[in-house]
Amino acid sequence: MRYTRLLVPTLKEEPAEAEVASHRFMVRAGMIRQVARGIYDFLPLGLRVLHKVERIVREELDAAGCQEVLLPMVIPAELWKESGRWDLYGKELLRLNDRAGREFCLGPTHEEVMTDLVRREVRSYRDLPLNLYQIQTKFRDEIRPRFGLMRGREFLMKDGYSFHCDYEDCRREYDNMYATYSRIFRSCGLEFRAVEADTGNIGGSLSHEFQVLADSGEDTVVSCDSCDYAANMEKAEIKAAPGESFGDSDIEEVDTPGVRSIEEVSQFLSQPPERFIKTLIYIADGKGVAALLRGDDQLSEAKFRACLGAETLRMATDDEIEKLTAAPQGFAGPVGLDLELYADYRLAGCSGMVTGANKAGTHLTGVCEKRDFPGATFANLRVAGAGDACARCEYGHFVEYRGVEVGHIFYLGKKYSTALGATYLDADGNEQVMEMGTYGIGVSRTVAAAIEQNHDDAGIIWPLSIAPYELLLLPVKWNDEATRDASEKLYAQLLSLGVEVLLDDRDERAGVKFNDADLIGIPYRLTIGPRGLKEGKVELKRRGESKGSELALESAAAEAAALIGAERARLRVEDGGK
């Protein structure tokens, strides 16, 4: 492709709204443009990258025995009502009506639609197992879209669903997808980690996230420094250990007028936050419950939900708190509280603690777990972090990373197949409910994650397998005839060798071209100009490396093609055309 024929509106200046590298660079490199919040145009260069990721996903999934289909994006409400998610999913589900007033939604995920297809078309155990996927635009009306493609409302996703006769086969496919996903992200040239994860509102009981490691990632994952356990911090199992005792003393009321948060009370009473019992009031499936944590810990709602076995879980409103605790928000405490109490392990056996008195403007000191609120259920409720003890091995501790979640696989069981009646006849002619798994990859997010992981101050450094082009041919002086002739020759040679090459045929100054080259981030740059040409030399430079190497003009195309070929093979990518 010739640069002058390509729409690449690069920007010298930083777009005001872009906060993270991927967003900034994709806008500056002319790959995306925002149309509405969380909704973007893909320009040619951005689309090429998206297509590259798609191609890798397709090739690996097809090789793993999956079949591609395409489901509608506009989904009738009935299907969502049948699964119960029409009411559960909330405002993220964009609902709309057709001209006749019938209700629809824009599909944020397709368990219902796919299960509906399968229940209509599959009757026999002979047709199973089945793994169907699609690559499609999804819409989720996010509370707060941000960071460009990292958290858009409209985004490209590969979603797959598998259907099986029994648990064992479904588990086998789960492992198959785990391995396939690992191959996909490796082929994309990304450094990632598969971690155990919460199943959220998808449901099910076993799940792994694939996290691309990047400091700007929105997720925190932990891994054990001694065994191979790795999990999202929301989910990571921390070894149960008794709480600290801060001495035995009698319970005492203290006035804390208007002082609510742990931070405020801690300052007011000059006590460290770890001496506090944080009491959070939640509504679980319509019923009030209390979560107790040490003052310096964070509640993991995922863990809390799992511990309760609740379908819905939300924080209580201030009004509900007043009703349930007889005190305004900020003064709740476990002592004498008439709610089910769930406490983090860290509070087991604690004493000498400070907590709310369930009375406006009042806290209690000298609180002792065994004496003052003996009825609590203990569980691992807090968010894990660096240094916490690993529950899966003897001595290990967690280290922390930031990650971008690009893939997620779930074992679903029979949740949707039961709700929608996806059944088959077994060999004995008995009707059985199918086992299901669901597997997602954020395709557009993977593009963003790749940039988060691979960039410098000047721009993007694409992994070869997903770069918009493999090689940028950069004539430093286009209006020099010798340079132009040599460039055209090289361009033709490279194309015939199967290299995806972009020729910067603009009559621009060298500086402009070099800066755009760095910004766009094509992995290989072949620079050609009158100075080198005099000695029959051109320069080949790898984006991200500080210096290039001189090649003889006659053999440059072949050498570059060989290097690229070798790197493709390393990433397990097949030959691509132009």
Place this chain on the structure above:
RNA sequence: CGGGGUGUAGCUCAGCCUGGUAGAGCACUGCGUUCGGGACGCAGGAGCCGGAGGUUCAAAUCCUCUCACCCCGACCA
């Protein structure tokens, strides 16, 4: 949804407080000089000052409403 902020040329922004005929840099067009890491000169094109209403002789500027976008929080693949 709560809190904060911003809407002026394609982009980044000044002008608004203190009302008086619309600005800069970059980008774009033409000509000339330049040319291996974001050149320079000259000449040009380009804005319903987000929208509606109001105050005023006069509104980008003051007031009210509204819409959009951004940030922080709760939430989430």
